[in-house]
Amino acid sequence: MVVSSAPGKVYLFGEHAVVYGEPAVPCAIERRARVTVEARDDDSLRVHAEDLSLDGFTVEYSDGSDDDPDVDVSESLVDAAMGYIDAAVEQARDAANAPDAGFDITIESEIPLGAGLGSSAAVTTAGIHAATRELGVELPTEEVAERAYQAELEVQGGDASRADTFCSATGGAVRVEGDDCRAIEAPDLPFVIGFDGGAGDTGRLVAGVRALREEYDFAADTVESIGDVVRYGEQVLAEGDIEELGRLMNFNHGLLEALGVSSRSLDQMVWAARDAGALGSKLTGAGGGGCIVALDPTDSTETALDYTPGCEDAFRAELDTDGVRVEE
Numbered sequence: 284m285v286v287s288s289a290p291g292k293v294y295l296f297g298e299h300a301v302v303y304g305e306p307a308v309p310c311a312i313e314r315r316a317r318v319t320v321e322a323r324d325d326d327s328l329r330v331h332a333e334d335l336s337l338d339g340f341t342v343e344y345s346d347g348s349d350d351d352p353d354v355d356v357s358e359s360l361v362d363a364a365m366g367y368i369d370a371a372v373e374q375a376r377d378a379a380n381a382p383d384a385g386f387d388i389t390i391e392s393e394i395p396l397g398a399g400l401g402s403s404a405a406v407t408t409a410g411i412h413a414a415t416r417e418l419g420v421e422l423p424t425e426e427v428a429e430r431a432y433q434a435e436l437e438v439q440g441g442d443a444s445r446a447d448t449f450c451s452a453t454g455g456a457v458r459v460e461g462d463d464c465r466a467i468e469a470p471d472l473p474f475v476i477g478f479d480g481g482a483g484d485t486g487r488l489v490a491g492v493r494a495l496r497e498e499y500d501f502a503a504d505t506v507e508s509i510g511d512v513v514r515y516g517e518q519v520l521a522e523g524d525i526e527e528l529g530r531l532m533n534f535n536h537g538l539l540e541a542l543g544v545s546s547r548s549l550d551q552m553v554w555a556a557r558d559a560g561a562l563g564s565k566l567t568g569a570g571g572g573g574c575i576v577a578l579d580p581t582d583s584t585e586t587a588l589d590y591t592p593g594c595e596d597a598f599r600a601e602l603d604t605d606g607v608r609v610e611e
C-alpha cells in the first residue's frame with residue numbers, strides 16, 4: 284500500500300491572461316489531497332472518496348445556469364474525482380508497463396472542489412505518484428507532472444493549462460508561460476483563503492474573456508496589462524517585498540473584475556480582507572465563485588472573513604514548498 288499526497292494551489296497572479304500566452308504565478312498551498320493505493324489481485328478499480336474540506340457541506344454551483352442542482356459535496360467529490368482517477372490509473376499502468384493492474388483507491392481531500400484551488404490536479408498528481416510506486420516504479424517529479432497534465436487534458440477534452448499539475452507536483456511558487464514551467468524563489472507567503480461555498484464554470488468564464496478580448500481592444504489591453512503585472516510581480520517576489528506584492532494582487536483583481544470574472548461574493552470577500560488589513564487580495568482561478576486569496580501576516584483577515592456574508596469558510600494556508608510526496 285502506498286499513500287501519496289499533493290498540494291492545491293492559488294494563483295498569486297496571472298489567471299485568464301495565461302490562456303493568451305502571458306505568464307502566470309501559481310503557488311502551492313498547505314492544503315492537500317491524499318491518495319491511498321493498494322494493488323488488487325484482479326484488474327478492477329475500486330474508489331472511495333472523502334471530502335475533508337468542509338464538514339458535510341452542500342455545494343451550490345454558481346455558474347449562472349438553472350439546471351445545475353445542489354450537489355452534496357462528498358457525492359460530487361466522488362464523481363469529479365472518478366474521471367481524474369481513471370485517467371491517473373491509465374497513466375500509472377502505462378508508466379509501469381502493467382496494463383492489467385487493478386487497485387483499491389481512497390481519496391481524501393482538504394481542497395474545496397472546483398473553487399480555484401487545483402483540487403483535480405492534486406488528486407491526479409497524487410494518484411499517479413501512489414499508483415506507480417505501488418507498482419514498483421519511482422518516476423521523476425517532472426514525469427509525474429507531465430503525466431498528470433496528460434491525464435487532465437484527457438478528462439478536460441484538450442483544455443487544460445500546465446499550471447495546476449506542475450505546481451502540485453513540484454510545490455512552491457511556479458512560473459508558467461505557455462509550455463515553459465519552472466520553479467521560482469519566493470519568501471514565506473502568509474496566504475488566507477476565503478471560500479464562498481460555490482464554484483465557477485471555468486469553460487464559460489474563459490469563453491467570456493475570449494469574447495470580450497475579441498470585441499474590444501481595451502479588453503485585449505487589459506489582458507496584456509495582467510501580463511505586465513505578472514512580469515513586475517516576479518521581480519517583487521524575488522526581492523521578497525510582500526507589501527508591494529499585496530498592492531499588485533489588488534491591481535490584478537481589478538483587471539480581472541474588469542474582464543467580468545469576479546462575482547458579488549468574491550468582491551465582498553476581497554474587500555473584507557482589505558478592510559481587515561490584508562496587504563492585498565484577489566480572486567484565484569477562473570472566478571465566478573469559489574475562492575479569494577489574501578496576503579496577511581496577522582489573524583485579522585481570517586477572522587474578518589469568518590464574519591463576512593457570503594463567506595462559507597476561511598482558512599490560513601501558507602506557501603507549501605513540498606510537492607507530491609509519499610506520506611509515512
Ligand code: PMV
Pocket residue numbers: 297298299300301302397398399400401442443444446447485489567568569570
Ligand atoms: O479555476 P482553476 O484553478 O481551474 O484555474 C483556471 C485558470 C484559467 O487561467 C482561467 C484557465 C487556465 O486553464 O489557465
